[in-house]
Amino acid sequence: MKSMCDRQGVMGMNRGVWVLAASAVLSASAGAHAQLSQRYHTTLNGNFTVIGNTLAQDVAPGVPAPVVGSIGAVGVNTADAGADVFWRSNAPAIGQAQANVSIGSGDARSQALLVLPPGSLVRYARLYWAATGTGPAADMEVQLSRPGGFSQTIAADASMTMAGNRYQATADVTTIVQTNGFGAYQVGGVDCFPLADLQSDSTFAAWTLVVVYEFPPDPLRDIRIADGLHLVSPTSPLAHTFTLGSWVPSSGINGSLAVVCYGGDDAITGESLTVSSIAMSNALNPASNFANGTRSYFGAATSNTGDLPQLTGTPRSMSGFDLDVFDLSPVLTSLQTEVNMTCATTADEYIVGIAAASVAVICRPFEFLHQPATQTVCLGSDVQLTVAIDTMDAIGYRWQKNGADLEDGPRIQGAFTGTLTIMGVQAGDAADYRCLVTSLCNSAYSNPATLTLGVCCPADFDGDGALGVSDIFAFLAAWFSGCP
Ligand SMILES: [Ca+2]
Ligand SMILES: [Ca+2]
Numbered sequence: 001m002k003s004m005c006d007r008q009g010v011m012g013m014n015r016g017v018w019v020l021a022a023s024a025v026l027s028a029s030a031g032a033h034a035q036l037s038q039r040y041h042t043t044l045n046g047n048f049t050v051i052g053n054t055l056a057q058d059v060a061p062g063v064p065a066p067v068v069g070s071i072g073a074v075g076v077n078t079a080d081a082g083a084d085v086f087w088r089s090n091a092p093a094i095g096q097a098q099a100n101v102s103i104g105s106g107d108a109r110s111q112a113l114l115v116l117p118p119g120s121l122v123r124y125a126r127l128y129w130a131a132t133g134t135g136p137a138a139d140m141e142v143q144l145s146r147p148g149g150f151s152q153t154i155a156a157d158a159s160m161t162m163a164g165n166r167y168q169a170t171a172d173v174t175t176i177v178q179t180n181g182f183g184a185y186q187v188g189g190v191d192c193f194p195l196a197d198l199q200s201d202s203t204f205a206a207w208t209l210v211v212v213y214e215f216p217p218d219p220l221r222d223i224r225i226a227d228g229l230h231l232v233s234p235t236s237p238l239a240h241t242f243t244l245g246s247w248v249p250s251s252g253i254n255g256s257l258a259v260v261c262y263g264g265d266d267a268i269t270g271e272s273l274t275v276s277s278i279a280m281s282n283a284l285n286p287a288s289n290f291a292n293g294t295r296s297y298f299g300a301a302t303s304n305t306g307d308l309p310q311l312t313g314t315p316r317s318m319s320g321f322d323l324d325v326f327d328l329s330p331v332l333t334s335l336q337t338e339v340n341m342t343c344a345t346t347a348d349e350y351i352v353g354i355a356a357a358s359v360a361v362i363c364r365p366f367e368f369l370h371q372p373a374t375q376t377v378c379l380g381s382d383v384q385l386t387v388a389i390d391t392m393d394a395i396g397y398r399w400q401k402n403g404a405d406l407e408d409g410p411r412i413q414g415a416f417t418g419t420l421t422i423m424g425v426q427a428g429d430a431a432d433y434r435c436l437v438t439s440l441c442n443s444a445y446s447n448p449a450t451l452t453l454g455v456c457c458p459a460d461f462d463g464d465g466a467l468g469v470s471d472i473f474a475f476l477a478a479w480f481s482g483c484p
C-alpha cells in the first residue's frame with residue numbers, strides 16, 4: 001500500500017466514480033489494530049499446510065493472467081494497485097471461474113485445493129477471511145462449501161478490525177475438514193466494499209485455511225498458529241515470538257513459517273520479514289519486497305489444478321494477498337526454543353493477519369522453577385501450595401497428600417493445577433504434599449512440602465479457629481486439671 005494519507009477510508013461519490021475520501025479519521029483510529037497473538041499450538045508427528053485464494057482480481061497492466069479463469073468487462077479505474085473485480089468460482093460452469101464488473105461482492109467466491117499426505121489425520125483446521133469491508137465491523141459469517149459436496153454457513157469465533165474498514169475474521173472448522181478431507185474448498189459470502197469503478201490502491205478480499213495434521217512418518221513438530229491484524233508501517237513494525245515447548249534437535253533440523261498479509265504492493269518495496277534478524281527471502285520473495293502478491297511454498301509458486309480461479313502464484317498474481325511459506329531451517333539452531341519473527345518496512349505498508357510456524361523438535365524434559373513451600377499454618381486459615389516448571393507445555397498436574405491422590409472438594413481446589421488451595425485448614429490437613437507434573441517428555445514429583453499446624457491465636461485455646469466461650473471453658477479445664 002502507499003502511504004498513510006493515500007489509504008482507503010470512508011468512500012464517497014465524486015465526479016461519477018468512487019474515490020478515496022480525505023482520511024484524517026484513519027490516523028485517529030489506526031490504533032485499533034492488533035499485534036499477533038497465539039491462537040493454537042500442538043506438538044505431534046505431523047505438520048501444517050495452508051491454502052487460500054483471493055476473492056477479487058486486480059486487472060492493472062502487468063498482473064499475470066489467470067491459468068484458469070476468464071476476466072470479462074472490468075469497468076474503469078483499474079490501473080490502481082487495488083483489486084477491481086470479484087471472482088466467482090464454478091461459474092458459469094463447474095470447473096470454471098469468471099471475474100467481471102457485474103459480479104457483486106455478495107456473489108464473490110473462490111476455491112482452493114487442499115492436499116494432505118495419504119494416511120494423515122486432520123487434528124485442527126481454522127478458516128480466515130479478510131477484506132476491505134462495507135463498514136467498521138467484521139463480517140462474522142461466510143459460506144464454506146465444496147461443489148457437489150457440503151455447504152455450510154461458518155460463524156466466526158474471533159475477529160479483528162482496523163482503520164479503513166479492513167477486517168479479518170476466523171472460525172474453527174476442524175470438524176468440517178476432518179469430515180471432508182482433501183479436495184476443493186470454496187469460500188463465499190465475504191462482506192467486501194463494492195469494487196466496480198473504484199479508485200483505490202488498497203482493496204483486497206481473500207481467505208486462508210490452515211490445517212494441522214498428524215502423520216506418523218513425519219518428525220515430531222511443534223506447531224503454532226498466531227493471528228491478529230497489524231498494519232506494518234515505517235513507524236510500526238510487528239514482532240512476534242513463537243515460544244517452543246521443546247528443543248530444536250542437533251540433526252534433522254527443519255521448520256517452516258507461513259505468513260499471510262494483505263495490501264502488499266509489488267511495485268513498492270522496503271518491507272522485510274526476518275527471523276532472528278535473518279531475512280526470509282527466496283526466488284519469489286525478495287528480501288526487500290516480500291509483500292508482493294504471491295502464493296508460494298519455499299520459493300516456488302503455488303498454483304494447483306482445482307484452484308478457481310487458478311492463479312500463477314507469482315508476484316502480483318494474488319491481488320493484494322500474500323500467502324507465503326518460508327523455509328525456517330537456515331535460521332534454526334540446535335536447542336533453540338524461540339522463533340523471533342519481525343515484519344518491518346521503510347515504504348510499502350501492508351497488513352499482517354496470520355503467522356504459523358512448524359519446527360521439528362526433540363522433547364525437552366522440564367525442570368522445576370518453583371517448588372511448594374513447607375510452612376506452618378493457622379487452624380482455620382487458607383493455604384496455597386504452588387509448583388512451576390520451565391515449559392508452557394505441561395500436560396497435567398496431580399497433587400498428593402501423604403502419597404495419596406487429592407480430589408477437588410468443598411475445601412480443596414486446584415488438585416489438577418499448578419496451585420493447590422486448602423481452605424479453612426483443619427487439624428487433619430497437617431501432612432506432606434507433593435505434585436506430580438507431567439509434560440510431553442517427562443513427569444516428575446515436586447519436592448514434598450510439609451504443612452504443620454501452629455497456634456496462631458493463643459486465645460483460640462481449643463484450636464477450632466474461632467474465639468468463643470468454648471475457649472474459656474477449655475482454658476479452665478486445662479487450668480483445673482493441672483495441664484495433664
Ligand atoms: Ca487495480
Ligand atoms: Ca480500481
Ligand SMILES: [Ca+2]
Pocket residue numbers: 264265266267268269270271288289290291292348
Ligand atoms: Ca512490496
Ligand SMILES: [Ca+2]
Pocket residue numbers: 284285289290291292293294295322323324
Ligand atoms: Ca510474497
